[in-house]
Amino acid sequence: MRLMERQGREARMTRRRSTSTRRKGARSVVLSRVIWIVWTVVTGSSIAGWIIPGMPLVGPLIQQVLGNKTVNEILSDERVNKVIDLAPDEAWQGKLGFLKKKLREHQAAVHATSGAGYQVPTVPGAQVPTYPGATSAARVAKSAQTIRIASYNIEVFGTTKMGKPWVVETLAQVVRHFDIVAIQEIRTQDDQLMPTFLAVVNADGSRYDYVIGPRVGRTISTEQYAFVYDTQRIEVDRSSVASMSDPADMLHREPLVARFRTRSSGAGLPFSFWLVNIHTDPDEVASEVDVLAGVFQVMQAARADEDDVILLGDLNANEHQLGLLGQLPGITWVVSGITTNTRKTKTYDNILFNRFATSEFTGRWGVVDVQSVFRLTMDQALEVSDHFPVWAEFHVYESAPMQHTAQLPGYFFQ
């Protein structure tokens, strides 16, 4: 009897083991298929198309399916980690972890090269165009729902660059892809530089204008900041344009600030915001980024009716070197894990804002790889600038600030 009971028990256990093995096998097959589908979607054009809505068919289709959610929202670390937790064993967790890593690498690559619609300019060795009016580039199609704000350090932007029409044309094409470009490193005593540059930018019928700051710096070698903006989509409050006062002389080049607003015909409230344009001193980065934390807070309090402050420029610091600026409550930055200089060795440039106040951020950002987009050699790319432009996208309408709990652990960090 006991023997029969034992045999029966063993038979039931064997059946259970067998069922469990079959279930595990079935889960593995399903998981394999899921991974295959995700991998195909990710490595195909869908994500790229989604990030670059101008890409025919696939981009808009994916966007329609997923609504207004961004790639970062859909494939957030939290969600991806939940999927990894569902894995039946460590081997599968390892495979999914690898997939997550590849996904992030793919996202970074897409951010780095997103530049659909650029025209390759005529470079030395071929027929050099003259300006103004040299460009034959088609007008850039822009979304009615979003604007793109960029920061671009155009190294020693002065007479040498303006003497190279293909360089000017390249810079003009970059500008036309954005609604506002914060420019650093205008280095010339020639006040005609920006009007001449704008003539080239507007040669295709665009209507860009600019505001420029005073020459700043501690020696006779000074720089100017400027904001170039598309007047058909953006307006500036000219009374707000100012070089920040720095009586204790904490910053080598005091930031240029200006308040902008979108021009939109819809029912929503136009998105308005401060831009703070900065180029830090490479020898005093640590102290200057700390001072910029104060600058950011001053601008947040500058107007009771304005909660959006976007600080952008050449910080000479990566995302781990932001000091007190990077520890401000709610602060976030777009450029992370990717280089921004032309040699692709350093991250210098970034765009920062309060993630709760500036909930207009769509989650899309990028670094324009000028070398690959314009098919330049490294030397030619360096003739354009030693930096790449960085950009972030925002909705054209104001959205209500997001609620948040200040006591949450990790609140201060990205």
Add this chain to the structure above:
Amino acid sequence: MSDVTVLARQLQDKQASVRAQAAERLGRCGDAACVAVELVRACGDEEEVVREWAVAALEELGPPPASSLEPLCSLAAAAQELVAYWAVTLLGRAGPEAFAAAPALVSVLETSPHPAVRQRAAWALGRIRDQSAATIAALERVKSSGDPRLARLAAESLDNDRTASDFHSRTHACG
């Protein structure tokens, strides 16, 4: 002769266009530390475009080589503001390696007619971490300067010196 050395020689060419092109190419070459002295001299060029590209190249430079420290000490006393400013900056970037430059930097700190150069000298002395009585006395004097930036940098450099001094004391105690 390397390309960089050729370009450095071209910085002294009689034709402004040759000097400007050389300065621009040095600015783009990425690592022109070996011609740091020539670039600092180019900051005194009469042509704005040469000066601007020389500054751009110097901004990208890391610490200068040891062989350039002595000529940089001489250039730190130059009458031209931009030349002195960049000579002092490079000495500061050299850190403790430029220990022997401390007397020259103290002299700049006390006598330069250019506020930006004096400020940079205060900063550089902090980087060099010289703890000699002459350096500390000079930094103490400018700490109460009416120039807020100069006073702040002097105070920071004195703190750096004290930190270095504490470190050396602990090292000796442990040894």
